[in-house]
Amino acid sequence: MYCAKNTICCGFAWNFRVARCCGLDLLIRPLLACVYLISPRVISAVRQLSRSVSMFSYKISAEIKLRLLEERHAEQVFDLIVEDRERHPELDKNLSLDDVKKKIKRDLALFADNKGLNVGVWEQGILAGTVRYHEIDWSNKSTELGYSVGGAFEGRGLITKTCRVLIDYAFEGLGLNRIAISCAVENQKSRAVAERLGFTQEGILRQSEWLQDHFTDIAVYGLLASEWRAKNISSSSAFL
Ligand SMILES: CC(C)(COP(=O)(O)OP(=O)(O)OC[C@H]1O[C@@H](n2cnc3c(N)ncnc32)[C@H](O)[C@@H]1OP(=O)(O)O)[C@@H](O)C(=O)NCCC(=O)NCCS
Numbered sequence: 001m002y003c004a005k006n007t008i009c010c011g012f013a014w015n016f017r018v019a020r021c022c023g024l025d026l027l028i029r030p031l032l033a034c035v036y037l038i039s040p041r042v043i044s045a046v047r048q049l050s051r052s053v054s055m056f057s058y059k060i061s062a063e064i065k066l067r068l069l070e071e072r073h074a075e076q077v078f079d080l081i082v083e084d085r086e087r088h089p090e091l092d093k094n095l096s097l098d099d100v101k102k103k104i105k106r107d108l109a110l111f112a113d114n115k116g117l118n119v120g121v122w123e124q125g126i127l128a129g130t131v132r133y134h135e136i137d138w139s140n141k142s143t144e145l146g147y148s149v150g151g152a153f154e155g156r157g158l159i160t161k162t163c164r165v166l167i168d169y170a171f172e173g174l175g176l177n178r179i180a181i182s183c184a185v186e187n188q189k190s191r192a193v194a195e196r197l198g199f200t201q202e203g204i205l206r207q208s209e210w211l212q213d214h215f216t217d218i219a220v221y222g223l224l225a226s227e228w229r230a231k232n233i234s235s236s237s238a239f240l
Pocket residue numbers: 087088146147148149150153154155156157158159160161182183184187189190192193
């Protein structure tokens with residue numbers, strides 16, 4: 001987005017210099033003023049258009065659909081968390097609907113800047129869970145997966161299936177090279193997701209996170225694009 005803005009502005013500056021050389025700047029100046037006045041509108045329209053064009057949605061099956069999380073989904077996300085809050089020791093105990101809205105808004109801004117993706121997993125029209133890229137590190141072509149599923153939807157493979165789509169998209173659609181998953185060592189279900197997907201445990205960060213009342217060790221898993229391609233007949237064509 002910033003590139004688009006800069007390109008437009010640089011283009012104007014260049015045109016203006018050329019016109020000046022040719023003695024046309026008196027004619028051009030009012031015209032430029034108009035363009036500068038409308039350019040924020042143009043830029044915002046281009047932004048909106050590019051957002052709507054690149055909205056992420058994906059159908060895993062007739063029952064399971066992925067969609068970019070938007071502010072209008074905040075209530076469903078909040079309900080999913082509060083229904084079984086004890087499964088989320090990492091979250092603030094006083095988390096409110098407003099906090100969830102703000103978080104979704106921040107994630108949408110990251111998505112618009114091509115730095116993140118936070119999708120909802122809908123099963124038969126009901127929000128069952130969420131899977132996200134924590135911020136994409138473009139200089140190192142890497143990201144980290146985070147996920148959560150409602151207690152009632154656990155044990156059906158929804159998160160593993162969704163992660164497969166997001167891993168494929170990260171490697172084949174976005175051209176990333178590495179994906180990490182970090183989870184508390186005692187979180188066996190989360191570790192099982194990473195291992196089922198072929199991630200390698202790379203280490204344990206000792207007492208790395210404060211969880212409510214104690215420090216917890218964090219297991220770090222990693223998966224490389226080359227490993228993913230070697231193990232999977234990629235469905236990459238969907239993202240090209
Ligand atoms: C971590 C968490 C997302 C794992 O949920 P999950 O339901 O076990 O994960 P999946 O949706 O991938 O389902 C896997 C289970 O479905 C089963 N399954 C059924 N069909 C499947 C399929 N087609 N593919 C894969 N697994 C399938 C698997 O055998 C597994 O069950 P098991 O654990 O009894 O062996 C969930 O426990 C959770 O939300 N916890 C709270 C938040 C959290 O800790 N997030 C992680 C932070 S790092």
